[in-house]
Amino acid sequence: MIKQSLAMAVVAGATLASVTMAAAIPAQAREQIRIVGSSTVFPFSTAVAENFGKTTNFKTPVVESTGTGGGMKLFCAGAGEDTPDITNASRRIKKSEYETCTKNGIEITEVKIGFDGIVLANAKSAKRLTLSKQEIYLALAKQVPGPDGKLIDNPYHTWNQINPALPATKIEVLGPPPTSGTRDAFVELAMEGGARTFDTLKALKKENKKAFKAVAHTLREDGAYIEAGENDNLIVQKLEANPKAVGIFGFSFLDQNADKLQGAIVDGIEPTFEKIAGGDYGVSRSLYFYVKQQHVDQVPGIKEFVAEFTNDRAWGEDGYLVDKGLIPLPAADRKAMRDAANGMASLSM
Amino acid sequence: MTDTTATPLTRPQRGSSPRLLRQRHAAERRFRIYGISAIVIAAVVLVALLGSIANRGASAFFQTEIALDIYFDPEVIDPEGTRAPDALYSANYQTLAKRALATRFPEVTDRRAKRALTRLISSGAGFELRGMVLATPALIGTTARYWIKSSDDVDSFVKNNVARDAPESDRRVKDNEIVWLDALIASGDLGTRFDTTFFTASDSREPEQAGIWGAVVGSFLTLVVTLSLSFPIGVLAALYLEEFAPKNRWTDLIEVNINNLAAVPSIVFGLLGLAMFLSIFGMPRSAPIVGGLVLALMTFPTIIIAARAALTAVPPSVREAALAVGASKLQVTLHHVLPLAMPGVMTGTIIGMARALGETAPLLMIGMVAFIVDIPGSFTDPATVLPVQIYLWADSPERAFVAKTSAAILVLLAFLVAMNALAVILRRRFERRW
Numbered sequence: 001m002i003k004q005s006l007a008m009a010v011v012a013g014a015t016l017a018s019v020t021m022a023a024a025i026p027a028q029a030r031e032q033i034r035i036v037g038s039s040t041v042f043p044f045s046t047a048v049a050e051n052f053g054k055t056t057n058f059k060t061p062v063v064e065s066t067g068t069g070g071g072m073k074l075f076c077a078g079a080g081e082d083t084p085d086i087t088n089a090s091r092r093i094k095k096s097e098y099e100t101c102t103k104n105g106i107e108i109t110e111v112k113i114g115f116d117g118i119v120l121a122n123a124k125s126a127k128r129l130t131l132s133k134q135e136i137y138l139a140l141a142k143q144v145p146g147p148d149g150k151l152i153d154n155p156y157h158t159w160n161q162i163n164p165a166l167p168a169t170k171i172e173v174l175g176p177p178p179t180s181g182t183r184d185a186f187v188e189l190a191m192e193g194g195a196r197t198f199d200t201l202k203a204l205k206k207e208n209k210k211a212f213k214a215v216a217h218t219l220r221e222d223g224a225y226i227e228a229g230e231n232d233n234l235i236v237q238k239l240e241a242n243p244k245a246v247g248i249f250g251f252s253f254l255d256q257n258a259d260k261l262q263g264a265i266v267d268g269i270e271p272t273f274e275k276i277a278g279g280d281y282g283v284s285r286s287l288y289f290y291v292k293q294q295h296v297d298q299v300p301g302i303k304e305f306v307a308e309f310t311n312d313r314a315w316g317e318d319g320y321l322v323d324k325g326l327i328p329l330p331a332a333d334r335k336a337m338r339d340a341a342n343g344m345a346s347l348s349m
Numbered sequence: 350m351t352d353t354t355a356t357p358l359t360r361p362q363r364g365s366s367p368r369l370l371r372q373r374h375a376a377e378r379r380f381r382i383y384g385i386s387a388i389v390i391a392a393v394v395l396v397a398l399l400g401s402i403a404n405r406g407a408s409a410f411f412q413t414e415i416a417l418d419i420y421f422d423p424e425v426i427d428p429e430g431t432r433a434p435d436a437l438y439s440a441n442y443q444t445l446a447k448r449a450l451a452t453r454f455p456e457v458t459d460r461r462a463k464r465a466l467t468r469l470i471s472s473g474a475g476f477e478l479r480g481m482v483l484a485t486p487a488l489i490g491t492t493a494r495y496w497i498k499s500s501d502d503v504d505s506f507v508k509n510n511v512a513r514d515a516p517e518s519d520r521r522v523k524d525n526e527i528v529w530l531d532a533l534i535a536s537g538d539l540g541t542r543f544d545t546t547f548f549t550a551s552d553s554r555e556p557e558q559a560g561i562w563g564a565v566v567g568s569f570l571t572l573v574v575t576l577s578l579s580f581p582i583g584v585l586a587a588l589y590l591e592e593f594a595p596k597n598r599w600t601d602l603i604e605v606n607i608n609n610l611a612a613v614p615s616i617v618f619g620l621l622g623l624a625m626f627l628s629i630f631g632m633p634r635s636a637p638i639v640g641g642l643v644l645a646l647m648t649f650p651t652i653i654i655a656a657r658a659a660l661t662a663v664p665p666s667v668r669e670a671a672l673a674v675g676a677s678k679l680q681v682t683l684h685h686v687l688p689l690a691m692p693g694v695m696t697g698t699i700i701g702m703a704r705a706l707g708e709t710a711p712l713l714m715i716g717m718v719a720f721i722v723d724i725p726g727s728f729t730d731p732a733t734v735l736p737v738q739i740y741l742w743a744d745s746p747e748r749a750f751v752a753k754t755s756a757a758i759l760v761l762l763a764f765l766v767a768m769n770a771l772a773v774i775l776r777r778r779f780e781r782r783w
Contacts, residue, residue, distance in 0.1 A: 032723070032731065034634070043746060046720040047554040053722050054476055055439070060722035062635055062731045065744075082631060124519075231744050233751070256746045259512065259519040318464070320472065324554065325746060 030081055030299055033061035037071030037088030038181050040116055040250055041287050044321050045088050051320065052308045058301035068181040076101040079294040085302055089288045090116065090181035098349045107293040110347040111306065112337055113315055115327040117251035117276035117284040118186050120264040126243040127167055129264035133282065136266070137194025138162045139171050140225055142218040149200045154220050174228040174235045175248035185285040186248055190266070192216045193282065236261065251276060252325025277327045293344055310338040406755030412544035412557060413504040414496040415470060415533055417449040421482060421489045432486055442482070443475030446497055454529060465526055471498040473558040496542070501556040501749035503530065507541065547756065551724050552738065556749030561757050563724045567637055567732030568706060570725060574641020575648055575705050580698055583652030591660040592682050611650035618647045619711030627715060634716035635731040643715060644705040651704070655697020659690035692779040699772040703765050709736045735761045
């Protein structure tokens with residue numbers, strides 16, 4: 001008797017609970033800011049969100065790491081309250097994305113927050129690499145110009161085949177997958193930069209931009225370039241275990257693991273905080289976030305959040321974002337950007 | 350026909366030859382060795398995996414702290430002297446900790462060195478002090494010795510994760526900081542103690558302030574929704590299909606579909622959740638209610654299958670006896686069959702729940718893979734779950750999160766083991782064999 005009534009009670013109670021829950025689907029206004037976007041900006045955005053939540057009476061913003069492209073898609077989907085208020089980007093918004101936004105009635109404010117260097121690094125137990133962009137291109141492209149200038153499949157298997165000064169080890173590079181903004185930026189800055197050093201490819205770029213991009217942006221698929229997933233920590237661990245391998249990731253991971261890894265010198269410049277901040281290091285990009293103006297008055301705290309982000313205690317030279325690996329804008333740019341951001345200047349392209 | 354009668358006659362002769370017998374025995378021995386080595390390999394891999402996780406994670410349960418004499422300066426906290434909660438809330442408490450450090454090391458005067466000095470303590474130290482003052486405003490104006498959390502860099506250094514003899518430029522803890530730390534250690538003002546924050550706080554960008562409580566609450570809320578939907582639906586469907594439904598093509602079709610549903614990859618349920626619950630019904634993103642609904646869809650086929658197996662195992666004699674004394678079909682089912690099958694149903698449910706507890710893929714699509722600091726208070730608040738927390742920490746650049754990741758994995762494993770143990774106990778206690 002006890003057992004059967006227990007069973008009945010469990011079933012009945014659970015059914016009741018599920019019915020009440022299904023009925024209690026909410027319709028209340030949103031209280032906290034919602035942020036989506038780049039996984040590179042994620043550490044900075046979350047650090048500001050946390051400080052904002054702890055020092056003000058607003059709720060802590062919710063930050064999702066969706067990738068730059070995924071974030072733009074969600075952000076530009078509409079102006080309704082179920083869409084995000086801010087999206088982070090590790091590249092500038094594309095024209096096509098801007099047009100989608102405008103078409104959906106969204107006005108945006110652009111905030112450039114700083115720089116991020118992309119480094120090629122290997123373990124301290126190996127020799128530090130000194131590379132040029134051309135050598136990076138030759139090591140990683142699927143197709144490279146052959147001796148007669150025609151495109152051939154990448155014939156290089158060891159670094160010293162490219163340049164006798166490089167070590168005689170197998171080319172083995174761990175890097176991000178195509179969904180990553182880091183990969184986009186790396187391909188654009190390092191690979192394209194390397195491809196442009198060949199006259200034939202330079203000529204190709206002039207006559208057929210698409211064909212040039214296909215050559216410069218396609219990484220080899222014969223095992224020399226290994227897609228290691230979005231997790232940069234995994235690459236760091238693999239580099240430690242295999243001193244012959246080289247990894248591609250953001251500067252902040254090199255900064256945190258400086259006792260284990262060393263960054264390759266690219267075109268004569270070592271990836272250091274100062275060199276990236278000064279714009280000397282060639283493989284660095286700007287980081288952004290975009291604010292939906294239609295939400296500024298609807299969701300509490302957006303203005304204050306932007307103010308916190310653009311405060312020197314956050315993004316300044318001594319700010320807490322620098323501890324997280326952000327490379328700040330020069331002081332004059334910061335001031336101009338802060339004024340534009342806090343005034344919610346509209347972006348037009 | 351002649352062939353079939355001929356073979357049994359010749360076989361025993363051939364099989365009984367000593368050579369063949371030896372071969373058969375050898376084959377059996379080999380098979381046993383394969384079996385044992387399979388088990389040994391599995392056990393070694395398991396021990397190695399758990400060992401490496403436990404080894405890495407153990408240090409995350411402890412936190413380096415620095416003892417400082419904090420003076421709760423009324424000038425800093427409450428210059429107006431009103432003791433208004435708002436003023437107490439927004440005061441700069443980090444200054445108090447910084448001042449205490451400066452008093453401890455009066456020889457540090459250089460501005461750069463002073464900044465380095467403040468990096469010894471957690472940037473969240475101020476929030477801890479704020480918590481104390483808000484709880485007991487009488488502290489204002491007093492001086493007392495408190496253990497303040499160190500920064501994650503110092504913590505890693507003290508736990509020997511970073512080599513002391515590495516070149517200074519490669520260390521996040523610099524030479525002058527080591528001198529200060531050695532002084533603190535010599536005077537007994539630096540110690541390592543059990544870290545309760547790990548169990549009481551929610552996510553944070555600072556490893557020393559990060560904890561799993563937010564994720565545990567999120568997991569709990571999500572599983573409550575999952576259980577309260579998938580259990581009744583699963584049990585009712587199983588009861589109907591097993592006890593009441595006519596056997597025809599329609600019920601066969603349903604049965605095949607349920608079995609297929611149980612094998613659908615979980616990310617598909619996430620996509621379904623995104624399309625259905627978020628886009629059509631307009632439910633909030635990142636909410637445990639949506640996560641629970643998605644996981645319920647994933648779990649209830651498992652429950653139906655387990656419940657049907659348990660119902661089939663109840664012998665027909667029980668049903669026939671009840672029918673013979675005049676019970677209706679419903680009475681037979683609810684009074685006799687279901688209670689007898691309950692242990693099996695419960696076991697299936699708990700195992701389904703354990704699987705739901707470990708899922709991240711379907712939650713990615715509905716926005717539960719997010720940085721969430723506020724601890725969720727209801728089914729519609731933004732929340733995250735334990736496996737997602739592990740995933741997010743594994744992706745963080747700060748070195749100290751490596752240990753936190755392993756520690757969170759240990760906690761998740763403990764929950765899973767506990768749930769499976771509960772399933773075993775239920776089965777042992779209540780299961781009846783016929």
